[in-house]
Amino acid sequence: MTKSTYSRRRVLQTGAVAGTGLMLPTYLRAEAHTGFTNAPTGDTVTLGFNVPQTGPYAEEGLDELRAQELAVQHLNGEGDGGMLATFSEQNLDGTGILGKKVNFVTGDTQTKSDVARASAQSMIQKDNCIMITGGSSSGVAVAVQGLCQEAGVIFMAGLTHSNDTTGKDRKANGFRHFFNGYMSGVALAPVLEKAYGSDRRAYHLTADYNWGWTQNESIAASTEALGWETVQNVLTPVGAGDFSSYIAPVLNSGADVLILNHYGGDMVNSLTQAVQFGLKDKQVNGKDFQIIVPLYSELMAKGAGSNIEGVYGSMNWNWQLQDEGSKAFVKSFGEKYGFPPSNAAHTCYVQIMLYADAVARAGSFNPCAVVEALEDFDFDGLGNGPTTYRGADHQCFKDVLVMEGVAGSGNANMMGYDTLSIVEVTPRAQVEYEPDHPMFAGGSLGECNPGA
Template sequence: MSRSRFTRRGVLKSGAVAGAGVALPTIFTAGSASAFTNEPTGATVTFGFNVPQSGPYADEGMDELRAQQLAVEHINGEGDGGMLNTFKSALDGSGVLGKKVVYVTGDTQTKSDAARASAKSMIEKDGAIMINGGSSSGVAVAVQSLCQEAGIIFMAGLTHSNDTTGKDRKANGFRHFFNAYMSGAALAPVLAKAYGTDRRAYHLTADYNWGWTQEESIRAATEALGWETVETVRTPLSTTDFSSYIAPVLNSGADVLILNHYGGNMVNSINQAVQFGLRDKVVNGKNFEIVVPLYSELMAEGAGEAIKGVYGSMNWNWQLDNPGTKAFVKSFGEKYGRPPSNSAHTCYVQTLLYADAVARAGSFNPCAVVEALEDFEFDGMGNGPTLYRGADHQCFKDVLVMKGNENPTNQFDILEIVELTPRAQVEYAPDHPMFAGGDLGKCNSGA
């Protein structure tokens, strides 16, 4: 009878040593092969475009996607180059750091959970190195938070809530689009000039995050002018018939109705307000007026005749007279047969800015990209001299005050530019009360 040379203790010891031996190289190789999330190793690098392809903002999402596709073409040296001809860039038309850009798309459905799921899928399954797009602040905040956790850069699309670069700001997230505070700061002087400083305003506000910050911002700006706020009424986001909210405006003593609505809400509320004859009314000896703080070309098309003469604000408009705008409108217009919207513009610019930051940093590492974008000053992107402020990752540039065109000559010039508000007028401190409570934290590379 022979005795086995294996003892229980011996097997455990050997197993532990063997296990450590197998695991040790993996730990080191994992660190050296992938220094950050989705580090590109082949001849291509993947961008993730997360836009609403279904749901009520699908048209806006499609316009963003067109612009993103155009940006990829231009980065890869195809087409006429668009804004790369006017923006002093480190890109040379051969992709980014020698890698050709390819892209994947996700459908946000304008729902935070769906947007997070599609962004997660693009990051984990498709290896997207950067996520760009979106037409809602709720989506932007949710996806920005996901990207922060995943070690991915988030270049926000259309998001106008103060919170995106305020209390919900993140080190891996960057917003080129303007915000509600800027809308108020830009609109107020124009409203004072057009309607005077002795006005009584009635607010109808979409009852969600963006609506609240929009109301807070425009209310503060108009009250600083001397306007009195008569009433602020929150309307459910699902409302389609606003008549029961508009009827009380008639006898409220207000002479201005401010619609803190966007999208379908805005289209319906402004049309119904006009049907109630508000714009024909004379109250307190003044003509009754309507203001829509945030405009979009696509929504203005939906509102039709009702927006004639109504003031609002925008991040950018295709009618601006500068080389960057002309180059982009030409590229986009020739390819798609219509001028780009301001959400298309912001997505196009964000994609180019990301690619340029990578080229300047010489690395796709998110922390290097963050460093390259922070306090970056640039021009030639259609908004004049622009700063990506390092303290909160918010872009600062001129803001457009728009008015519904009284005599449009074609289907695209339904809005006219009233004033280009200088950047200095819409700037604020990073710890401004409307943006307080946020902390960028540290950049996360996912390593």
């Protein structure tokens, strides 16, 4: 009788080493690379559209969703192709991304940071999304950007205007195409000086959260540089509804300009109520009283109706632009939905195109390869003229629009979007700043995170 020299432990150890050795080539093979989170393995790739579908910015979120669905159609070779034809890079040919058909899942952020994070988390863990995009609030953008950084997926921000998104809260995995508060201030200042002079006294009403604070800081700095005096800055609760008790003190404050650092429903209400208090008809310090809304959106204009006539503001993009990219997008969106796209819709559409193109150029879905492809990337043909995605902070630099409220046509198909008119296209050079500008200081991109 012979006795075996192999113990049970030894067999298990040998098996484990052999198994690891056999699996290693599979692990290292590019196609089945699990070296980054949610590496697509089949013939499809899934994107996550995380937008507010309920809550105060729901209409904006739904418009973003329309544009996102349109972008997916165009990437998959359906429809008229929209901006694919006008994009300066011609890497996208309507066969999806890297030959994989694009699918998408949607989530509802409710414009609440915790809900948005939970929704993005589910998209990443359950739906295997390789990229998250969308949103209409800076608080949400910062929260979801942080989550994507930790999870190792790319975040292509939707509408977020706070300086902090690409300032102190910037992240290597996050990219913002939309402009910011600083750019609004710098673009508006020359127009305001020309229209109202350099001797003005401004009263600010500011939404009491991250975006409001940074916008107030930016606009106050720009107008004070003109020689304007900031009489008072009053923080107002988000969703206050009735702003009358904040507007009434403006009447006797000695101010001759009211700056509303409000967005969405708050802006609609505060502007409407300021007009009802007769501010636009008032004369103070021998000058006509003026109201300024630094950040405009078409949906806000629609809500505010005729109250926005003569009120200056700024925008990232507008459907009335006549460059080839904008015309192609407006035609594509207008024929599908029957009305023009908002600037929230535009930024989301462009972000998807930019992501898809970056993947195509990198030849990989690996987030770090995408980050490398997007950093310091110059492009054109997507509606804002020559644009650069700056590598130092992942902020897009492009022309900014200064708008003025006008009497609209009242035509139902226009949805009230024609109550905003482009006053000036502020050249990109005028709104550029150094990455370590004090309003953006304190943050660091850190290292790109590919995740798993």
